[in-house]
Amino acid sequence: MDFQVVVLAGGNSKNLTPLVSKELPKPLLPVANCPVLNYVLHQLEQSNLKDLIVVVEGEDAALLVGAWISGTFIDRLHVEIAAVPEDIGTAGALRAISHHLTAKDILVVSGDLVSDVPPGALAATHRRHDAAVTTMLCSIPVSGPLESGSSGGKDKAKKLGRYNIIGLDPSKQFLLHIATEIEKDARISKRILHAVGQMEMRSDLMDAHMYAFKRSVLQEVLDVKDTFQSLKEDVLPYLVRSQLKSEALLNRTPQGEENSNEKVSSQNNQAFISRILANASTPSFHGIYSENPDGSSSTRKTHKCCVYIASSSSYCVRLNSIQAFMDINRDVTGDADHLLSPNNIIGPSPKLGTKTTVGPNCRLGEGSEMGDKCQVKRSIIGRHCRIGSHVKVVNSVVMNHVTIGDGCIIQGSVICSNVQLQERVELKDCQVGAGFVVTAGSEYKAESLAKKEK
């Protein structure tokens, strides 16, 4: 279909600090015992997109990711791993691999997207409108029923920042305005407002960070505006803002070149045909705007910024905060369990002690052992964990190779790999970084524990 797929997998994310580390870059962060990148790749594979470019920040991370991909998707996907330096942003990453892009349109997917929206839908919308950029919007996920009273005001403030202010045209097909942060005032181009006549502002939609770009447009924007760092905060708003005064020479088909060689008459015919086509199709406001007052065809250049709004029934969340991580873990084992690829269901049943109960919506990795009288509710436990007796794990994520002593109580926490919890530890809403050792009898509440950086 002449689409090239770029997965921006990212590297070490600051938002997820205790969870990700050098050894465990963000793409490999396990969600229900399965790296988050797997969800995206699986989704793409289902859509029959098998040639991918995965962009990872940092050489080391790239090696790790590459090793994992070639291990998991061997002979199923054809993946190129591109390592880019850290902290150059999404736009920078694309700029770095720009010379690899050859297809007519580029599909850019964030590696931390857990969603069941078919990427084809976005691509089809993009093609149908012949747009310069199409972005996917989804409704903002309901952030967990925080029964355990998790994550205090700090996290909530963070979430507020994630809201997008999005302006749509009445037909909900075109993007007229996008702003990432809530600001005191929003600037809206008068030109656009005038052309459309009516704009609908929404704050209940979220940019899912899945974009389809026209390659020529993308490359040109990246070339010209070399200060742009982020797709979402720089490139997309720029394209949206300039859609009626398109500076990039853009689309408009490569007719110009062909015609110059040919006779004038054929050029007339081309104009004739394009007029027939234009008249037959329902004009978007772009067309009407670019029309001169006397009705003759365009001298002003425009490009279209379209949106694809995922239906509210579909699942679409980005893993970009610890809260999101918890939510996704909960949803993937609960409501949205169709997202789990089949190779990912519970492994060989772990050894359970007597009177140990495992509630619904749990995942237990293979080779984990549990002592007597344990309780596990709505939690995920990784591979090869050793859990003593009288342990209570509720609403938590326990990664691989974790040792938990007797009598621990863990609520709403994330415990990374190779953590050792000694006896009678009580954790509530904590994040424990990899390799950390929690001494016996300690109690923590809403804290982030990690090994000191050397």
Added chain:
Amino acid sequence: MDARRMSRAVPRVRQVGFFTPNTPVQQPRPQSAAPSSESPPLSDSPASNSLSPVMIPPPRHLSDNLGGRTAAVPVPGRENSGELPTVGSYNPSESVLWLDSPPRSRIGDEELSEGAESSLGWYRRSNSAKFASSLPSGGFNLSTVKHPESVAAVEAKNPLPGKSEAQKEQASSSKPLKAKTTKAERRALQESQRAAKAASKAEANKSGTAGEAPSSKPMKQPPLKKDGPPVASSIAASERIGVDRSVEKERKKDLPPPRKQFDDESRGGRAKRRSVLNQPEARNRVELFRHLPPHKNGTQLPYLQSKFFELQEKHPAVYKVGLQYLAGDLSGGNARCIAMLQAFQEAIRDYSTPPEKTLSRDLTSKIGGFVSFLIECRPLSMSMGNAIRFLKSRIARLPLTLSESEAKTTLCSDIDRFINEKIVLADKVILRHAATKIRDGDVLLTYGSSCVVEMILLYAHELGKQFRVVVVDSHPMLEGQKLLRRLVVKGLSCIYTQLNAISYVMHEVTRVFLGASSIFSNGTVYSMVGTASVAMVAHAFRVPVLVCCEAYKFHERVQLDSICFNELGDPDAISKVPGRVDVNFLDNLTDKQKENLELLNLKYDATPSDYISVIVTDYGMIPPTSVPVIVREYRKEYLLI
């Protein structure tokens, strides 16, 4: 060479110029004659010039008479058991007809509109015959075409000596009897004609003029199916069998495949399995129109979109066009056709022959796949059907010696040529023609949004003619508003009204310009729904109706109503008025109540040819009766381009 042309020219007169002095359908005659007298420019020069070939009674050719006579031989022994024994006796009448040509030559001169009308009358009558004959296919065309002829023969006042009893009787009591021929008689007549045709074909085959078009097939297009069976055996019996078979085969070949009937269980099932899209269930659809493919409404769009990457074998360009059809982004016969052809062009450019396959075969099947995909998105328009036929014939005719890249460039340039010649140039010619019919002070009425009509209006405006335009529009598409916008922007003075007010504006209108989706060979205009009403009102007010249509949209089919073939639109579009909350009377019905409601949103209707004064096409201005001539004479050419 000459002989062949003559023999082919025969059916021209039979079907088109036929005229009976006292047809029962006389009623509308003075009316339809009136507009042409009112508006002299319509009846004089260009129109009648282009007509002339139709009207000349061709000299009878020997082979033709032979065909007619030999027809008598095979008939009695031939086929269906339910046939009447009197069959053979009708055959001499065919030759009677030929002796009787002089009166018919009158037609061309003064009775132009009447010719149209009377032939239409005949079609109407033969209508019943068509439905009565349960023949799957061949009977259809033949009966409609041939009826007038044979009845005319009956009417002829100089019977041949060798006539049988039955026929004398008929001849003497000419009119009333003819008006109510029984079903059996008509059937018999039809059978005899078929036999005659078979025989004449045998004749042709024997005489060895390969490539000759069978003279008794006036409406169908010969070029693809010309060659008869390679060897005709000399033994009579076996020959007949052979001929029969070949006739059957040919018939199969030139008839369009039976259209899918969507109320047919078994077929529906098969279609469902093959299709890309989900077939919506046939709920709440009007009984009479259940045979039409259900409308694929917008709910299919997300489904198709989500499959975007899974349908790898569909070329992206084709896919895009399909999406646009489905979403309704693209409408209008010309635009859809151009978009489709351009998509195919792109697909052909990207095509490469798989190993161990030949380009022509593989590409044909590939195009076929694209076409069926497009059909699923929206039923094809006639114009697209013709364009596809053109493309496929071009592929089939590619010389095997061409390399792949050469073949591809040839095809691409062919498509370009088709677009340029058949659409762009044709439109330009139509502009010139139609502009001559616009005079200062005219009030022109148009309906909906036809791109040709729009160009005509703009062109006439550019020429500096002073006229006003009435744009008539209808729900739910309101396409007229698009047209209106473009006209007003260009400075034309317009009146906008809805279809239901048409009788009030019609009295000041001097010309009606209509676009068409297709024109059938009986002169019926198949166009956006509502066109027939406009034409009828115009006819009642004696306002000339000019239908502007490119010749590539002509179709050899004969259609009498808009029921058997049509397209269903979105039923929701008519039950809801967008943006009007005050008229949402149908909104909150319960499911139980909705069961009593059937919604019908038809897209097209058929305008009978007697409402049409003239058809403006790229071959000039012609009366509706001349459509089959264009179809027959030029179709071959454009298949060959």
